Amino acid sequence: MLDTILINVFRRDGDDDDDDGQDPALQELYSSWALFILLVLLIGALLTSYYVQSKKIRAIHETVISVFVGMVVGLIIRVSPGLIIQNMVSFHSTYFFNVLLPPIILNSGYELHQSNFFRNIGTILTFAFAGTFISAVTLGVLVYIFSFLNFENLSMTFVEALSMGATLSATDPVTVLAIFNSYKVDQKLYTIIFGESILNDAVAIVMFETLQQFQGKTLHFFTLFSGIGIFIITFFISLLIGVSIGLITALLLKYSYLRRYPSIESCIILLMAYTSYFFSNGCHMSGVVSLLFCGITLKHYAFFNMSYKAKLSTKYVFRVLAQLSENFIFIYLGMSLFTQVDLVYKPIFILITTVAVTASRYMNVFPLSNLLNKFHRQRNGNLIDHIPYSYQMMLFWAGLRGAVGVALAAGFEGENAQTLRATTLVVVVLTLIIFGGTTARMLEILHIETGVAADVDSDTEIGMLPWQQSPEFDLENSAMELSDASAEPVVVDQQFTTEHFDEGNIAPTLSKKVSSTFEQYQRAAGAFNQFFHSSRDDQAQWLTRFDEEVIKPVLLERDNLKNGTKK
């Protein structure tokens, strides 16, 4: 909400000079009306989203509707007289990066289902790093070849072509996951796509920024290594900043009595997360990577030191801000198609790029999946980590591009800038409409299992709600959940069981501290557990044990350790 308001406030003032010093009272009035219209649009988009979800309409998705609504409003603004409102609503990357993106990234990190994420970490990292790299290079080369053929008078440098590739390699984490959430798609597929689309935004951003440093320089073989070096350093320092700020927050909460003042506590947690973002950006690192890992660290450690109220309020505040940003972004993208007056549209280039985007996604998903499957089969002969063809197809289909690409494209400079921006914007909207609109249908065609537990709503995480800690409140809890009929499916018991299995394996020392009934439960689950998790390598187990037995006791309050390690 605030986002919207501010973008407009911002726009209004920023454009004061273009409007030749209009009457400030009139400007004030315009800004009120512009904000009012945007609020109504957002409410409309949310109500549509509710309607589509409640009627279980599969053919069309809310984000696509948002984009269309944005386009219609953008068209109306374009044909109406006067430039004030048009200037107010054109896409500015600064707002996107400083205002709209952070809540989404923070919420992704915070809502990440950690056990699933780390169980599939190999697959996710492969797709995020190797996949994005392949995609960017394929796309860059295809675009470069096109520019070489010199249709439409477009001549690009190779760095520009690669930058374009990086820009259009960031997949959208919002649309597909929203669909998957409402269809309760298989957990593993969900986690892989979630992890990939979040991380590849970060990878694409870092890659784009690395490439900008080579803009205009002559390329030789050494440049490649230098580029890869910069990329890796940027990524890991950013990761370190995020994790450090998350750890500092955990320690601050442990060694203070902030939990007695939940509203101060919640504010500080939110501010710390944002600090990681802006500090990282200020250091020329990647704020997105920092914020993502700060969110994950906050959830993994600091969360258990929070008061009950702060746990709830951080969750809700992050989620509401993210939801509003997401909805706004799609309306904004749609509007930008018509309100960005200085864009240069080159139809053949747009067509070629759209095809190249699809091709690059293909070149990324299928070879890497086969490689991963081969690797898993050789390594431990099991099929648990196997990625079946239907999943590969879905991964390919989930490659729609989102607002991150459009925001990155704002960073283009030089004479091709407006062409590249226009192309990016159109390709993003096209993939959103084509792939976003057909994802639900694709799930049916591929016979992918739906209606299973998607992401267990984190409110029901163990230890979060006080009445969950003792068994007599379970009934009340389930009753509440049922009456709430939340969009997110909740399979509490199944989740409980899994968590216990994990614990049985990884925390032998800590288990001594917890009640004897729990130990019995654990032992019974032990054998089952060993069979179930035999595919995990020892290294991962060692890391988890290190986390449980060394890091968590340092970071978590004594009383919270039991809950913390159950996670």
Add this chain to the structure above:
Amino acid sequence: MLDTILINVFRRDGDDDDDDGQDPALQELYSSWALFILLVLLIGALLTSYYVQSKKIRAIHETVISVFVGMVVGLIIRVSPGLIIQNMVSFHSTYFFNVLLPPIILNSGYELHQSNFFRNIGTILTFAFAGTFISAVTLGVLVYIFSFLNFENLSMTFVEALSMGATLSATDPVTVLAIFNSYKVDQKLYTIIFGESILNDAVAIVMFETLQQFQGKTLHFFTLFSGIGIFIITFFISLLIGVSIGLITALLLKYSYLRRYPSIESCIILLMAYTSYFFSNGCHMSGVVSLLFCGITLKHYAFFNMSYKAKLSTKYVFRVLAQLSENFIFIYLGMSLFTQVDLVYKPIFILITTVAVTASRYMNVFPLSNLLNKFHRQRNGNLIDHIPYSYQMMLFWAGLRGAVGVALAAGFEGENAQTLRATTLVVVVLTLIIFGGTTARMLEILHIETGVAADVDSDTEIGMLPWQQSPEFDLENSAMELSDASAEPVVVDQQFTTEHFDEGNIAPTLSKKVSSTFEQYQRAAGAFNQFFHSSRDDQAQWLTRFDEEVIKPVLLERDNLKNGTKK
């Protein structure tokens, strides 16, 4: 948080032109650092606030510290070379009104303890309307006399003087209430000061805007009536807009299944509230009045139609946003003293105005209190509504001025504008430091009862948390509250009892619908209740009954009626 970010983003771009087209990448970097610094300041202010509260330091208050921190940072920025950051952080009324103020007003309306508020409505309205009017006129006349004496070359029109009076009649709702909350001051005093300070902001804003319409016109006797007429119409239409949007939201929640999608639901509630603000501003009405009453209406009706999750998330989101805005405003005010380069400081005028502000507060509180006491004694001979001298003194002391005044002062035009702005800013900071810093000490000197139930935290409101609905969960609940050791004191049982008394009196029809145990309880409480509430007039009772028996059944879902009418 977002507020901060955006203000800076906004500033940065808005000032592009002043900086003679600096390098955008450098600008981006500056904005990241500026945002980072502001975040660190906010975290610092919050931690100080925590430290002061936890050490029970009475001598100094957090808002005063925030103002000082802001001043120090402002001074550093002022003496450092370059104007970029200085331009970024000077006070702009647009951000204040569009970004910082709405969350505070909305949260005030939403957290308002309605039964206490409406019990003291007569006193509150008297102080808010008559009091602000007296204060503005007294202050205006004093300032006008000073300008007439023509010290310091200041010549003002009478309308300007009155505008200055209105500007400095808006008392600050944040500081005193924060102190009262942490000392658990007597409920009645708290409610009167809360109600007055919230409403008089609205009254002062409307009054200021009404006066602007008479700027430069010749005044005659008719103008006074015309002015009062505009004022009343503006106030009530704004109120109507707010209440209507609140009611529409209640009906929307009643007749849809939005509660199945709590995150959409929460977003829509937040957006609807903001819509009332901007719609009202767009219609030349008072957004503050609309938003305040929209918040009250949402809490009074829509709240009972919300899902459990939306109840929690709206509360937490509103509260966190308000807390961040409040903290930011005080830092911002302190900084503005040094970063607003174009202000014209006239020391004698500032001194005179500070004295006049105190005098006008005196002229408002004591005569009105005496009038109210006389009226209550004549009317029903009891002393329940009596305002003792210590309360009057505290009301006088609570008249510190806040950011609303500074924001209004930005609306001054003409040659005196910079002088009036500077004076307002200094006077506001002075009253914050003088009165804010001594409020806690004053409570002791006046022997005002502290340590009683301040505002019952609304989380514990009946029907809000599921385990509160059946008695067996009470123990768990109290245990949780204790372990949370929240800053807001919770006296659940007392609250329960009072609510039941109310109900016994006002909802005879509905009581038939609820359980028989409740009826027995009610009957037992009936006699006690009649004695206790005999001072209320019949009209108020009729209104309450009308609300319970006619309005609530229309607006609330059947299942929620029981909880809704218990409130």
